[in-house]
Amino acid sequence: MTAPRITIVGASLAGLRTAEAVHAALPAARITLVGDEPLAPYNRPPLSKEAAETLARDTAAREAVFGKLLLRSKLSPAALSLRLGSGAVALEPGGVRLADGALVPGERVIAATGLRPRRLPLPGAEARRHVLRSFDDLVRLAPSLRPGARMVVIGGGFIGCEIAATGRKLGLEATIVEPSPQPMLRALGPRVAAAMAALHRAHGVVLLTGRSVAGFSDEGVILDDGQALAAEVIVEALGSHPNVEWLAGSGADLRDGVLVDDRMIAPGAEGLMAVGDVARFVNPLFGPEARRTEHWCVPGQTAKRVGETLAAEATGTALATRFAPMPSFWSDQHGMRLQAFGAPYLADACRVLEGELSLVGRAPVIVEYLRGGEPVGVLGLGANPAALARARARLDAALTETLTA
Amino acid sequence: MKVDVDMSICLLHGQCVIAAPEVFSFDDDGGLVWVAEVDEAQRADVEAAADACPEQAILLG
Ligand SMILES: Cc1cc2nc3c(=O)[nH]c(=O)nc-3n(C[C@H](O)[C@H](O)[C@H](O)COP(=O)(O)OP(=O)(O)OC[C@H]3O[C@@H](n4cnc5c(N)ncnc54)[C@H](O)[C@@H]3O)c2cc1C
Ligand code: SF4
Numbered sequence: 081m082t083a084p085r086i087t088i089v090g091a092s093l094a095g096l097r098t099a100e101a102v103h104a105a106l107p108a109a110r111i112t113l114v115g116d117e118p119l120a121p122y123n124r125p126p127l128s129k130e131a132a133e134t135l136a137r138d139t140a141a142r143e144a145v146f147g148k149l150l151l152r153s154k155l156s157p158a159a160l161s162l163r164l165g166s167g168a169v170a171l172e173p174g175g176v177r178l179a180d181g182a183l184v185p186g187e188r189v190i191a192a193t194g195l196r197p198r199r200l201p202l203p204g205a206e207a208r209r210h211v212l213r214s215f216d217d218l219v220r221l222a223p224s225l226r227p228g229a230r231m232v233v234i235g236g237g238f239i240g241c242e243i244a245a246t247g248r249k250l251g252l253e254a255t256i257v258e259p260s261p262q263p264m265l266r267a268l269g270p271r272v273a274a275a276m277a278a279l280h281r282a283h284g285v286v287l288l289t290g291r292s293v294a295g296f297s298d299e300g301v302i303l304d305d306g307q308a309l310a311a312e313v314i315v316e317a318l319g320s321h322p323n324v325e326w327l328a329g330s331g332a333d334l335r336d337g338v339l340v341d342d343r344m345i346a347p348g349a350e351g352l353m354a355v356g357d358v359a360r361f362v363n364p365l366f367g368p369e370a371r372r373t374e375h376w377c378v379p380g381q382t383a384k385r386v387g388e389t390l391a392a393e394a395t396g397t398a399l400a401t402r403f404a405p406m407p408s409f410w411s412d413q414h415g416m417r418l419q420a421f422g423a424p425y426l427a428d429a430c431r432v433l434e435g436e437l438s439l440v441g442r443a444p445v446i447v448e449y450l451r452g453g454e455p456v457g458v459l460g461l462g463a464n465p466a467a468l469a470r471a472r473a474r475l476d477a478a479l480t481e482t483l484t485a
Numbered sequence: 486m487k488v489d490v491d492m493s494i495c496l497l498h499g500q501c502v503i504a505a506p507e508v509f510s511f512d513d514d515g516g517l518v519w520v521a522e523v524d525e526a527q528r529a530d531v532e533a534a535a536d537a538c539p540e541q542a543i544l545l546g
Contacts (some may be wrong), residue, residue, distance in 0.1 A: 151541070376539055377537070415498075418500070419498065464515040465511045467515075467516075468499065469510075
């Protein structure tokens with residue numbers, strides 16, 4: 081048998097972890113990792129946190145900051161061929177067509193193309209408007225994060241809240257414009273979101289909830305009620321779009337990411353798999369619906385599953401385990417760590433296990449999330465890691481029960 | 486094999502504790518403790534912990 085050629089598209093966390101998993105499963109495979117960014121795979125979460133802070137304080141520190149973001153890999157350079165700087169434009173029989181015209185062959189193609197920020201389809205203030213997904217985005221944003229500057233963040237999700245908090249730390253005035261009644265409402269539920277809103281206000285963030293942006297002027301943004309907010313820095317943090325255009329016509333289900341089965345294989349598209357933020361799959365811990373999950377843990381979990389699938393195929397055996405990964409995410413805002421396990425956003429109720437929501441930011445709080453009376457998630461807010469680990473163990477036990485039920 | 490954690494970059498995410506509970510744990514004060522020398526049999530768990538660490542703080546030798 082000749083060595084299989086496996087081409088992974090998207091050279092970020094999911095792409096790199098998948099290359100490692102493929103190599104471990106099929107040591108003879110010839111692996112190519114294709115990325116449109118000219119940079120080697122790097123870590124994104126610090127872009128709205130420490131990396132933003134460091135680069136804003138010293139815009140010359142670019143290389144040092146990137147060095148810290150760079151993902152370490154245990155793959156030897158010989159095991160992987162990296163093709164950076166030209167994106168995939170189409171999946172063709174036999175391989176992947178790149179923007180520069182080249183065809184990268186691959187019997188198997190793995191999509192790890194992640195997401196890109198949504199933008200408001202409104203003209204104006206272009207030079208002041210920013211998004212935050214890539215290192216380039218941060219390099220463009222950092223010089224305007226100056227003490228005293230006015231920053232308007234459009235969208236009160238995690239990335240919006242984090243960059244607003246980082247802005248406050250750097251001495252900017254920060255305003256968040258969020259159409260729903262609370263920031264991070266969908267992810268955290270009304271009670272915790274209200275507590276987080278109070279934390280932001282206590283740190284001087286102006287939260288304009290129930291409001292949206294209607295347009296841009298030369299000075300800043302104009303809200304739906306006509307109010308004008310002057311801003312030297314505008315960050316659009318409105319959520320993201322999956323990067324699936326290059327897979328048009330492949331036969332895969334591309335409604336909201338790439339639909340994959342529990343082997344990470346995309347039904348309908350011969351030889352295609354997907355991993356990371358772009359993959360939509362069923363997690364039996366949370367019911368039969370296929371969902372996309374934008375957490376840092378997903379690239380590692382889905383990459384590992386690709387390895388299991390390829391190893392099972394190679395030996396002609398069935399997969400020994402179900403794919404039921406425990407989601408987790410964290411966020412850092414105003415010096416406080418949020419750490420969640422499970423799927424708090426699916427809950428219909430929550431219960432404070434430890435501390436008090438009115439003290440968020442000042443004392444540790446642990447919240448359990450319930451759906452139909454059953455635990456679906458747990459969240460620590462500045463919590464003691466040992467206490468949170470115990471709460472998580474209970475969640476694990478409860479969810480494993482749903483799995484076997 | 487040897488396990489070390491660079492505590493100057495560890496942010497106590499606890500992903501390692503989940504991936505390899507026999508090797509990493511939190512003491513009652515919430516500090517991270519780990520077994521510095523582990524069996525070959527635990528290699529897969531420890532490698533999974535190193536991969537799951539968002540700060541890349543775990544060093545294996
Ligand atoms: C600012 C920020 C803060 C975050 N903070 C946290 C956090 O605190 N906690 C947490 O759990 N998660 C956080 N995340 C989410 C986490 O970073 C993502 O879940 C993770 O990056 C997903 O990895 P991925 O490899 O699937 O996708 P991505 O990292 O999006 O990588 C996809 C790659 O594919 C490339 N690409 C796209 N299209 C093509 C194409 N056609 N051809 C070739 N290449 C292509 C992209 O340029 C990119 O390099 C944060 C994300 C951001 C942006
Ligand atoms: S996962 Fe990494 S950062 Fe988190 S506690 Fe373990 S070593 Fe520290």
